[in-house]
Amino acid sequence: MGHAHELKKPVKNQKRVTISRIAELAGVSKATASLVLNGRSDEYRVAEETRERVLAIAREQHYQPSIHARALSSGRSYTLGLVIPDLMNFGFAYTARELETLCREAGLQLLIACTDDNSAQEQMVVDALIQRQVDGLLVASSALSDQLYQKINQSLPVVQLDRHIGESTLPMVISDACQATAQVTQMLARHSPDEIYYFGGQLKLSPSRHRLAGYELGLKRAGITPPDHWIQHKDFQPRSGYDMMAELCNQLGRPPKALFTGSFTLLEGVLRYLQQHQLMEANIYLGSFDDHDLLDCLPLRIDSIAQDCPALAFHAFSLIQQLIAEQTPAQNAQVLAPRIRWRNPASIRLLNEDRS
Amino acid sequence: MGHAHELKKPVKNQKRVTISRIAELAGVSKATASLVLNGRSDEYRVAEETRERVLAIAREQHYQPSIHARALSSGRSYTLGLVIPDLMNFGFAYTARELETLCREAGLQLLIACTDDNSAQEQMVVDALIQRQVDGLLVASSALSDQLYQKINQSLPVVQLDRHIGESTLPMVISDACQATAQVTQMLARHSPDEIYYFGGQLKLSPSRHRLAGYELGLKRAGITPPDHWIQHKDFQPRSGYDMMAELCNQLGRPPKALFTGSFTLLEGVLRYLQQHQLMEANIYLGSFDDHDLLDCLPLRIDSIAQDCPALAFHAFSLIQQLIAEQTPAQNAQVLAPRIRWRNPASIRLLNEDRS
């Protein structure tokens, strides 16, 4: 390719067309131009003709207002901050994608920042977002206390997304993990009443707690009291899923008969273990929170719980928009129902029988 | 939850601590404070004692400079724009995640925008990013001509990421799809010399062309001339993979003996078809561009090509940083080697035999 040395360094001369320039060309004042360009011309009853002239000139000059100047003077930055653990986690990626679309359509820019579920990092990225004067903050926090966010909420709206911190009263949009998990667990109990294991993530995270609660509720409904060793917790890393599975199989000397994994990532680890040990064909009932299209392609038919990420994104977005507009939302906590994807033929058969 | 009506609307009073305030408290002028806070105190030989005082006060007041004010006056926004087709595409999500980390560590904010591979939308998001005065632009464009970007490159650095537009001379960081694809194709040819199909995406996209070229090269090396009907193109949607597979199976009256899919998304569609038609156990050799950990968990052992997303991100980031600093980079086109993940036992056996 060898163009290296011909590379011209960008000439940053192209001086920006400012609103002053537009005003000048249109023969009006900056203020008038500003009004017109912000679509508030009728509110201030600017002459039809003046408006058209300004608009035309702006268009032909390809005028692009400086967000920074605007932010500086108006106090709004037209950005939203999104704080998530990891952009590679399928659910968060999905939600982020949906939010990006919603923001784009509303003329906002989404600023995505990852915390890696590490609270020091979370502090830092939140600081950085505040510094950029985001108009609102959407957070899937891994913090233990909502103190930081309560403080922030004094000056700009904060909405908790997918997770909520302890008993925080901050607005939130989450999935109802409990009911769906209970249903899937009940089904596992029908397949294998004498043995239903559970692998979960950090108990400090609300999703973990709700999923565990769902598991326990499901067993209770099935009239089963789980011995302690059925329940295991680590974090949501695939590695942890693998390790928990390895340990369990070693202990039992065989794979478990039924298992519910609290997340797709954990399930990944479990599947990796099964594959490595030629157990993919084993007779094991699996249920999992989170869903992925590829689960449709596995020989092992796993019943899974799919969060409604588009709805999560939509409601969180609406909520924060309302808060930014200083409206009082109808509800400050929204709990969305996930969808269960029954894949196991035995499950499907039982469901059909129930129906008839 | 019913707190709805108690919801206090955020009181946006907490007046921001500005540099003036810091200067005032420290008993110096704004200019001095600015120098100190930007770490250029020794360059201007500010008194040691003065500096410490300013720094201490800034810290205790939790001073956070306004990015917008800074951007306005300095002309830099400390943001990078990333333009990708879709944040849900595994490779792009991975790259975005890595870039986000690199940016964060460098005190930059990454602005991610998706185009859905639609050029009108691409125009729009690029406009929006320019308007936000990004300091540089990283793009995986689906445009046919680099005209837009050549123009932008006059005023700010543009780096092509993962894809390049036609014969564009703009800087780029891409994967060398050709060699790896050729290798995997050769392997498919050894398994099934008389039938090796290929499914690809839009030919206007450079990755599609390189992957196809790799396939053809692999066959050529194997001494095979592919009949036209072996090669099919649509787009990179899973749906298209499914459709192409459905059509092919219908035509043949059986699944193909060997197939290379040009992307993970296409493979997904293919796998879905196979699963739906109970063909997962069929004797079919699959190779694919792109990789995913879950492929380790499939009974069908697929040889796949994993792009080195962290490296892609790293090099693109370094490159654009250099360009922003108006340095002349050593090379303006970087081609990174992907890694082949051999999973098929037959492939692995052959490779071992070759070695000995």
Added chain:
DNA sequence: CTGAAAGCGCTAACAG
């Protein structure tokens, strides 16, 4: 070594 002052581009009163 430090301070004063002039903008960056835009918005928002407040006068005409």
Added chain:
DNA sequence: CTGTTAGCGCTTTCAG
């Protein structure tokens, strides 16, 4: 209906 006038918070000469 339109223009004037202050800033928003920070950087950056240019004089002390």
